[in-house]
Amino acid sequence: MQKYYKKYFSIFVLPTLLAYLVAFIIPLVMGVYLSFCKFKTVSDAEFVGLSNYLFVFKDSQGFLHALWFTIKFAVVGILSTNLIAFALAVLLTKKVKGTNIFRTIFFMPNLIGGIVLGYIWQLLLNGILIKIVGADITFSATYGYWGLIILFNWQMIGYLMIIYIAGIQSIPADLFEAAQMDGANGRQRLFKITLPMVMTSITICTFLTLTNSFKMFDQNFALTAGAPAHKTSMLALDIYNTYYGRIGFAGIGQAKAVIFTIILIVFAVIQLRITRAKEVE
């Protein structure tokens, strides 16, 4: 039987495999190779060894600053989005009137693309800031930082909320009934039943927010574009600026991108390990 199907390999698998090779494997290998090269176009690459990587860590390009800024952003962003989204999910599964309308409204920002989102919030935050302090968002890195946090919350909360709602709704109702019989109050039911039972959703949501906050580019690009003086540029934007902004820096940008990928993989694996360990059957 197995042999009978084997001859269909070329028809059924090859298109996907080819697409995977062309769109993922080859660019990945080439990208890693190019990070060891000095080049203007892909075809005139000249091998220079580790000098690109050494240059990145000399910090003249602000890579370490961007990394630190991204980590600060990711910590606050992950915590705030997940907490608020979880709270909303708990509220919205309590049989309130108009639950569906609320869910739709909270989900709506997620449908808007990153660049547009950035411009919307730039307009809004600039309007508020000019009235209060008389300067716009490019005035200080603190404004940019909190602007990005607000934007990220606004974009992600709806999506995470939907995942949490699905998680909460899949908890069997008899667990709550049994707890109520035993005299557990609302807080105990929340922390002893709901929270452990939605641990899978928490894994998914923290993973999503972690990768999204590290990879964030368009929102950052549209909201502050790194102003003032690249102080609010996150990793992706920093890589973009190095690669395209300066002639002869393509190799260094490439090296930054490789480091970025490795950092992201490390963080994602650590996060998955931690949250998976807390999941219950």
Place this chain on the structure above:
Amino acid sequence: MAKKKKIQSYGIFALLVVLACVFIYPILLVIQNSFKGKLFISNTPFELPNKETFVGVQNYVEGFAKTNFHKSFGYSLFITIFSVLAIVLFTSMTAWYKGKIKINKHIILYFSS
């Protein structure tokens, strides 16, 4: 007890309404500003369009005419339709194959999906 519950549910409802307003406000702001003249958007972003600032659908008309919006929309539509068709077709084919054959040596396939 029942009365307390009722008050609580009204409280939750009120909280949700406030939050929903916060969430929807930026979208309303954009819609409102789309009817204003260009200068007034950055000067007075929070005010409703009045006689002086209202420009009708001029922004929409100009947007469509100047940026070749219909063309870009056509590209987006084309790419969306054909990429979704190709993805659904090819990935389901691969999935079928994977389901029929015990794959150990083709481990690379697991990454592609």
